[in-house]
Amino acid sequence: MADDAIDVVNKCVSCGACLSVCPVYDVTRHERLSPRGKYRLITEIIGEGLNFVSEDKDPEKKLLPVKVHETLQGCVQCGACSHVCPAGVKLDALVRNARGADCTKGLSTPRWLWDILKSRRLAPLLAKLVSGIPVTSGLIWRLIGLEDRRTLKDEKAFHFEMPSLAHRPALSRRHFRLLDPGRVIDLRPGPRIALFLGCIQNYLYPEVAEAMIRCFGGRVMVPLGQGCCGMPAWSAGAVKTAKELALQNLEALETAKADFIVTGCAACASMIKQWSKLFSEKETEKQIAINVANKVREFSQLVVELNALPLRLSGNRSATVTYHAPCHQRFDLGGVVESEGLLDRLFSDAFWPMSHECCGQGGLFSIGNPELAWKIFEKRLSAWHRTGASIVVTTCSGCLLQWRAGSAHKTEGHKVLHLAELIDKYSDKT
Ligand code: SF4
Numbered sequence: 001m002a003d004d005a006i007d008v009v010n011k012c013v014s015c016g017a018c019l020s021v022c023p024v025y026d027v028t029r030h031e032r033l034s035p036r037g038k039y040r041l042i043t044e045i046i047g048e049g050l051n052f053v054s055e056d057k058d059p060e061k062k063l064l065p066v067k068v069h070e071t072l073q074g075c076v077q078c079g080a081c082s083h084v085c086p087a088g089v090k091l092d093a094l095v096r097n098a099r100g101a102d103c104t105k106g107l108s109t110p111r112w113l114w115d116i117l118k119s120r121r122l123a124p125l126l127a128k129l130v131s132g133i134p135v136t137s138g139l140i141w142r143l144i145g146l147e148d149r150r151t152l153k154d155e156k157a158f159h160f161e162m163p164s165l166a167h168r169p170a171l172s173r174r175h176f177r178l179l180d181p182g183r184v185i186d187l188r189p190g191p192r193i194a195l196f197l198g199c200i201q202n203y204l205y206p207e208v209a210e211a212m213i214r215c216f217g218g219r220v221m222v223p224l225g226q227g228c229c230g231m232p233a234w235s236a237g238a239v240k241t242a243k244e245l246a247l248q249n250l251e252a253l254e255t256a257k258a259d260f261i262v263t264g265c266a267a268c269a270s271m272i273k274q275w276s277k278l279f280s281e282k283e284t285e286k287q288i289a290i291n292v293a294n295k296v297r298e299f300s301q302l303v304v305e306l307n308a309l310p311l312r313l314s315g316n317r318s319a320t321v322t323y324h325a326p327c328h329q330r331f332d333l334g335g336v337v338e339s340e341g342l343l344d345r346l347f348s349d350a351f352w353p354m355s356h357e358c359c360g361q362g363g364l365f366s367i368g369n370p371e372l373a374w375k376i377f378e379k380r381l382s383a384w385h386r387t388g389a390s391i392v393v394t395t396c397s398g399c400l401l402q403w404r405a406g407s408a409h410k411t412e413g414h415k416v417l418h419l420a421e422l423i424d425k426y427s428d429k430t
Pocket residue numbers: 011012013014015016017018019035036039084085086087088089091
């Protein structure tokens with residue numbers, strides 16, 4: 001069982017409220033891919049204890065695994081449905097649980113990906129190695145974009161497919177070095193702030209983490225030994241891997257003895273807050289995970305809490321900005337008031353808000369469902385056009401990746417920035 005939400009499987013009253021907020025249903029209009037449809041499919045074919053009933057001699061039922069697989073993969077894990085459901089159905093959790101069920105073995109994410117994510121040595125070494133190879137974007141995304149499309153006709157056939165969002169960045173050559181165990185100690189006065197990087201800021205966009213450090217006046221330590229937060233594994237129902245990753249990170253973050261743990265990724269912050277669910281009451285790590293969860297802040301939350309916004313901002317600001325609110329910030333971290341409030345203070349009349357909807361990234365979702373991810377993202381691009389803003393700002397690494405990849409064709413003058421980069425860029429450093 002992936003988490004604690006399975007006790008709500010029988011509560012759907014088919015009201016349809018979830019249909020209006022589901023980004024996948026919005027672009028497909030397939031009832032089966034709607035939250036309500038997924039609920040029905042999952043509860044019809046999953047009996048007590050999440051046992052799929054696909055091992056049937058009935059030829060009709062032989063189609064079940066592929067159909068179930070498609071349905072389960074067609075979820076961004078945005079959490080919007082659970083947020084609006086009047087009956088309290090936690091559909092995103094139900095999907096995670098079903099993804100983790102035994103029958104999907106072989107149809108889900110390749111195991112070697114989890115092994116790489118779990119390895120403290122392999123992931124940084126591989127990143128360093130591959131970042132030295134020209135045009136790594138193509139290689140990396142071809143490797144990760146490996147899709148297992150096993151069909152009944154040819155169960156052993158594998159199809160390799162490049163995600164349609166082709167403008168993925170290459171790995172950065174100057175990612176943080178987090179291989180060695182040890183401590184980083186900052187003895188300056190004031191609150192001790194530890195930075196949790198997450199994979200994307202470590203390997204793709206270290207400049208975002210560097211901007212965050214500058215925003216806090218350099219008074220930030222980067223605990224060694226940290227790694228992937230576990231969100232991709234958790235979303236795929238790979239609970240054991242998520243727990244192993246949580247254990248590694250808890251050790252690293254505990255060693256830092258920080259007052260606050262800040263991350264520039266709303267998805268990482270959300271996952272850190274859920275680590276305690278991975279441990280039983282008897283495990284000592286549960287209380288450690290709760291303590292860490294209490295210290296974690298998404299970047300804009302900590303800027304507001306510590307009043308760390310620069311007093312003076314550069315007067316030379318011709319830009320207009322809008323904000324893309326990450327789903328994990330909206331539904332798991334208490335909303336976007338801090339981020340939008342900071343933009344309002346910084347840009348006032350030049351801050352042009354846009355509607356809050358999913359960008360379609362969803363971790364492994366955009367790799368496994370490139371066409372769906374693109375259709376969802378196109379709607380965000382239109383929303384950006386409607387605002388007329390020149391810069392779109394966000395506070396989640398996955399969203400940043402999706403926006404930069406999906407808007408790479410946009411004309412000069414249009415930018416996608418993390419909020420930390422924006423604050424850093426417009427701070428008056430004189
Ligand atoms: S909002 Fe909840 S109760 Fe209504 S259809 Fe969706 S899952 Fe069922």
